[in-house]
Amino acid sequence: MGESNKKTIIMFSGELDKAMAGLIIANGAAAMGDEVTMFFTFWGLNILRKPEKIKVKKNFLEGMFGWMMPRGAKKLGLSKMNFGGMGAVMMKKIMKDKNVNTLPELISSAQELGVKMVVCTMSMDVMGIKEEELMDGLEFAGVATYLGDADEARVNLFI
Amino acid sequence: MGESNKKTIIMFSGELDKAMAGLIIANGAAAMGDEVTMFFTFWGLNILRKPEKIKVKKNFLEGMFGWMMPRGAKKLGLSKMNFGGMGAVMMKKIMKDKNVNTLPELISSAQELGVKMVVCTMSMDVMGIKEEELMDGLEFAGVATYLGDADEARVNLFI
Amino acid sequence: MGESNKKTIIMFSGELDKAMAGLIIANGAAAMGDEVTMFFTFWGLNILRKPEKIKVKKNFLEGMFGWMMPRGAKKLGLSKMNFGGMGAVMMKKIMKDKNVNTLPELISSAQELGVKMVVCTMSMDVMGIKEEELMDGLEFAGVATYLGDADEARVNLFI
Structure with missing residues (x-):
């Protein structure tokens, strides 16, 4: 696959609006046949947390x-x-009224379209987020993996 | 025009400082002969609103x-x-004292230099911003248009 | 050096977490042999300020x-x-406990690895930050220098 078909998006921020922007781009690109990798780091991890409390061992902080x-x-x-x-x-009420896809829907469709979702392991360590607390279908890697993908991509965004 | 001459900037954030950063880059690149497209989305739409209240039909939200x-x-x-x-x-007082271009001046000069300003129609729909409320000389499109431009560009920023 | 070996990162935001993200990417890329340039602009200048108060002439604002x-x-x-x-x-306590490099350590190692750190002179002027107030080993330039480097790079991020 040629370079112009690869894209990476670093999801650093983890707010609803920024998460939607990133996922709308990822879905659009994947729907057009691009190979998209999203790297979830720092606050971006929160986008992928399971809604229920998961029992895992954590220290106080x-x-x-x-x-x-x-x-x-x-x-x-x-x-x-x-x-x-x-x-x-x-915002969610407005989006519902306008039939805009919700964020959980955008995440599901991205996964169905083959968007690769990679979680930064260093961020997991720092934030104290364990694998069991995150949704299924994710990969786990560090900055070297990001750099390898970004080097082959044309569009690389930091959100 | 070769790929290295194209640039895209997503203007998501819509604050004065970030808007200035984006427009300084856009103006600089356009002045050097590059083809620059700015995509205004979410809060970035506010950068382009007319200062006066425009009568348009809106629902409550x-x-x-x-x-x-x-x-x-x-x-x-x-x-x-x-x-x-x-x-x-x-900040504006300091910039004036230092003879730094104001944001409205940067927008005008970007338009004169041929920077293409595209407004995200989905964001307009969600934010309830109508075409009449935005300044002149804009184009209106969706994520597919952005992706098409980004694929041909070398520098793609998300601000 | 080929294009895929060059990277630029605009450091606009100047918060601890965003600064760490940018410097982790820069260190990773430089360690893999890439030519990395970081452009510090607006609030990003604060990352590079010396900790002590430096006597320089400033106006009131x-x-x-x-x-x-x-x-x-x-x-x-x-x-x-x-x-x-x-x-x-x-966050710093957690990072220390986990043996994650501190931000000052990441800055030092980036400099040792040859990451080029360029400070935006227009931002210095607007923020009233003088060269004496910033750490050693920096270069000073404007948007044209950034654009020249970005044109030759594959990965260009705005943080």
Whole structure:
């Protein structure tokens, strides 16, 4: 596959609006036949968390971080005008009214279209997020894997 | 035109400082003869809003979003240290003293230099922003158009 | 050197977490033999400030900006969940416990690996940051230099 067909997106931020932007691009590209890799790092890990509390062993700080961070695509706030979550609720209501795909739907369709979702293992370690807490169908790797993919891609975004 | 002469910039964030960064890069590249496309999406739409209130039909939530979001390049806040707008005022004062181009000037010069400004139609729909509320000289398109341009470009940024 | 071996990273944001992400990528790429250029602009300048107060002539607004912005890699906050600095302290404690390199260590190793660190002179002017206030080993240039490097690179990120 030629270079112009590869794309990488680093998902650093983990807010609803930025997650949607990244996944809309990923879905669009994959639907056009591109090979897309998304690297979830830092706050981006929250996009992939399972909604339920998973029993895993954590130290005190890991537990605190894990408790404070949103658990999954349905719990994310907006990067702006979030107003303690009200902004995200409004945004989701508007999107529903307009028949825009929800974030969980975008994630499912990306996986069906073959978008590779890679989770940064160093971020998991720092954030104290364990594999069991994340949704299925993910790969786990570090910065070297990202660099290898990015070198072969034409479009490389940091979101 | 060869690939190295094309650039795309996604303008997602819509704050004064990030808008300036994007437009300084766009102006610089266009001045050097590059073909630059800027895609305005989500909060980035606010950069292009007309300063005056435009009468358009909106539903309640659209109206609320439209009312809360800044109307145009002169009203944007900073992404950091905004202090309810004081930071942006200070920044603009400093820039004026230093003879740095203002954001409206950067937008005008980008348009004169032939930078293509494309507005994401899905974002318009979600944000409830109508074409009449945006400045002149814009194009309207979706993610497929972005991907087509990005595939031909060397530098693709997400701001 | 071929194009796939060049990378540029614009460091716009200047928070601890984003600075770490950028420097981890830069270190990884440089360790694999790539030619990496980091462009520090706007809030990104704070990453490079010396920790001590340097006596330089500033006007009132420059002085105020300089006083409010963090002085160097050890003083940066998080882009999310900072809680007035507590989040950054917690994050650094966790990273220390996990033997993750600190930000100052990442900056040193990047410089040792030959990562080119360029400071945006226009940002220095606007932020009122003088050369004496920044760490050693930096280059100073404008947007044209960035564009020249980005045109030759494959991976170009905006952080």
